[in-house]
Amino acid sequence: MAESAASFLFNRLNLFLQQEQELLGGIGDNAVYIRDELGQMRAFLRAADEKEETDPQLKEWVKKVREITYDTEDVLERYMLKLAHLHCDADGYKRYVKKMYASVKKLILRHQIASEFRKIKLRMENVAKTQLRFKDIYGFKNQESSSSSKTYDTRGDALLLEEEEVVGIEEPKKQLVEWLKQTDDGLMVISVVGMGGLGKTTLVKKIYDDSSVNANFDCHVWVTVSENIDLDRLLRDMINQLTSEAKLQPPENLEAMNGDGMKEHVYKFLKDKTYMIVLDDVWKVDVWESIRYSFPRNNARGRIIITTRLYNIGNAACIETGGHLYNLAPLTAENSEKLFYRKAFPRNSCPSYLNEISKSILQRCEGLPLAIVVIGGLLATKNNNFEDWKIFEGTIGLELQGDYLKRLNKLLSLSYYDLPYYLKACFLYLSIFPEDYLLTKLELIRIWIAEGFVEPKDGKTQEEIAETYLNELLNRSLIGVAETSLDGAPLSFRIHDILREYIILKSRDQNLFTGTSEGDMTRPDKIRRMAIHSRSKGTYNVKYLRSLFWLDFSEYAESVLVFHEVLGHCRILKVLSLRKAPIDSIPNDVFKLYHLKYLNLSGTNISVIPKSIGNLQILETLNLDRSKVTEFPVEILKLRKLRHILVGTSDSTNPSSVVAQGCKAPYEIGSYLTSLQTLRWIDADEADGIKIVQQVGMLTQLRCLGITKLRREDGRDLCLSLVNLTNLRELDISSINEDEVIDLDHSLSSLPLPFLRMICLCGRLEKLPRCAYSLHGLAVLGLWGSRLREDPLEHLGDLPNLVRLEIAIFAYEGEELIFKSRKFQKLETLCLGKLRGLRCVRVEKDSMPRLVRLDLWDCERMEELPEGIEHLINLQHVEFVNMSEKFNGGHMWKLAHVPRVEIWVN
Secondary structure, three states, X not given: OHHHHHHHXXXXXXXXXXXXXXXHOOHHHHHHHHHHHHHHHHHHHXXXXXXXXXXXXXXXXXXXXXXXXXXXXXXXXXXXXXXXXXXXXXXXXXXXXXXXXXXXXXXXXXXXXXHHHHHHHHHHHHHHHHHHHHHHHHOOOOOOOOOOOOOOOOHHHHHOOOHHXXXXXXXXXXXXXXXXXXXXXXXXXEEEEOOOOOOHHHHHHHHHOOHHHHOOOOEEEEEEOOOOOOHHHHHHHHHHHHHHHOOOXXXXXXXXXXXXXXXXXXXXXXXOOEEEEEEEOOOOHHHHHHHHHHOOOOOOEEEEEEEEOOHHHHHHHHHHHOOEEEEOOOOOHHHHHHHHHHHHOOOOOOOHHHHHHHHHHHHHHOOOHHHHHHHHHHHHHHOOOHHHHHHHHHOHHHHOOOHHHHHHHHHHHHHHHOOOHHHHXXXXXXXXXXXXXXXXXXXXXXXXXXXXOOOOEOOEOHHHHHHHHHHHHHHOOOOEEEEEOOOOOEXXXXXXXXXXXXXXXXXXXXXXXXXXXXXXXXXXXXXXXXXXXXXXXXXXXXXXXXXXXXOOOOOHHHHHHHHHHHHOOOOOOOEEEOOOOOOOOOOHHHHHOOOOOEXXXXXXXXXXXXXXXXXXXXXXXXXXXXXXXXXXXXXXXHOOOOXXXXXXXOOOOOOOOOOOOOEEOOOOHHHHOOOOOEEEEEEOOEEOOEEHHHHHOOOOXXXXXXXXXXXXXXXXXXXXXXXXXXXXXEEEEEEOOOOOEOOOOOOOOOXXXXXXXXXXXXXXXXXXXXXXXXXXXXXXXEEEOOOEOOOOHHHHOOOOXXXXXXXXXXXXXXXXXXXXXOOOOOOOEEEEEOOOOOOEEEEOOOOOOOOOEEEEEOOOOOOEOOEOHHXXXXXXXXXXXXXXXXXXXXXXXXXXXXXXXXEXXX
């Protein structure tokens, strides 16, 4: 984390030194020294970051470096803030006087910042001297990995568990054993993937020790790979186990063998034998890459079981060998309770007076076996004392600091310290959000960018880089997918409560985040990120605040006082979230935040954006989604760095009516806001005789576009604009009213939009646009209120990547829809709703072979199940809602293969 802060400041200082040459004077040399020292310290910090946990002096040194980086950034921010006030906008004599005044102020400002930089340089010199001493003690070397420390390995505990201590493994064990016993010759890899503490090692160990399983193999090897892998040690261990099981002596020259020689020995030993080898706790792809050719693939039946926290490792090995991947899930509520009671009440049942507290604590464990075992063991020492249990329930996060839970902390630390430096700050940032908060992908990405956590790379946008950060956290099982978008991509995430408690402690320790709830009693001298909760009390030093989130309004009167107190004193704020705040106007203090990059006002009652919005000239994200704003002032055009504007009804997947509501924008938007990547929803109304749809074509960076109030005569101009938007991913179009035709068929047989994945059309269509047939990358298509008379499925069925299709709210007026054979080969979800003329749906054999969900609702003339529905062999969920009273369920045998069927009739 210290390395992340140092790297960020290093880049900031580089930019500062380039842009402010004429103002530097005596500042430059000190700034260059600080930058260069930080550059040299980064590799050292990478290694020291994890060792600080076992060395209080090193921890204090890392803290000093971190504070120096924060303080240096504070100086830069205050300098840039004061500089922003010295711009001259007057004319003539007034401009001359103001210019002279600004020159004097700049001299004073330069003197002040030079003095502060000298003080910081002295502090930097002192920590640089101390660094040399730690290098001598630890022998640190520059290294790419942050994973070098030796910590207690809790996986060994799993190997010692008695059978009665293991619960909830019956189903996963049954599936894994079935795969192991497949009689196909050749090599097969079975990967068990899941977050730390889920019980991967425990599960596989029980299978490995099962006599009915290992009797199927000649050779058996268990190797704990671990994070700090020594490949030669791993191969040597494997050879020793193989020879020992066969009652043979290992090769005499084993200790002298190189890696290639040991791989060859393993290969020859296993050739023509059946074997089961477990590689437990694999952390790096190259471990498998390095040893995979040690295992014969022909004339033998080999099974390799890999346990890992990282999805990409398990997936890569499985794909290569045609194997299987098993995502291990948390324990069910029933099994969680069973395991918890065994540990907390080893000789008795749970007393009735502890039932509710037990349930509360179990909810925090969320089915994580390690957490249940460790916390249950701790509570077993409380002698069923109600008061002790109640105290623990209220301070479960604080209890993570206790000695008894060191094992849990150690295991979580393994995952944290293995993160690359650029992910540590991103991961700890999640501690800001309250328990069970859904972390929206786009929200996180935009906040991380505003905070400066995302390093730019050539050829990629910062949004694309930040998305890879999220995917990496997901891949490492540190976050889980909570919701998916229409095309199946992750939409929101959540973090396990136990992990959240860990990162809260970590972020407090590193002064990354401060909460204001009653439980947050310790407050640092310099608060840099803060979340306002209910019952917030006390005063706060917010002069250095970077991020402010107002998250809880249950005690509105108290929290609003804290909010206004805080907002009135912070001037270098970058991130401000007032999501769902009960306010109907933007506080004036917001427009004094010249460093603000992210402003979230979604879900508020705000209806007017003042002209002073133009003050926020480096704002990147303006979120007014589901607010009451209907028009932007012309001053918004001053925000040249704006990348994302969200306003009106952005969720076009579930509109309350066909027509979406948007916002009126200045007609020059295309000339000024050329950095925009997201623009939704924006009205297509003319302004001063100029059409917004013409201006849209100038926004060539757009990834997401939502247009409302489109008229028929706007169609041609919109098509001409769309031709220029070659980066577009999502397109939502809504007509001005339900009778207005959306006309997108202006001699355009195709649209050159190679990245377009989603189109939603809300409004009347005389026919389906021809250009839609050529969008081969399209994954989601939504048609609402289209009133089509011809069956639209004929050509749509050939779209090779379509996974979701929605035809709803009078979108089709015909009586029959036919899904023809060999069409819709990738379709997974089909929704047909409020099609009042529809009588029959026919599904031919080999149509929609991947369909897993089918929804039909409010189709009142349909009286029978879709003909041929029995051909959809992969269906998992079927819903018929608000169907006719005559709807015939007599053919339910056709749905016998579907796990979940719901039918609701009028």
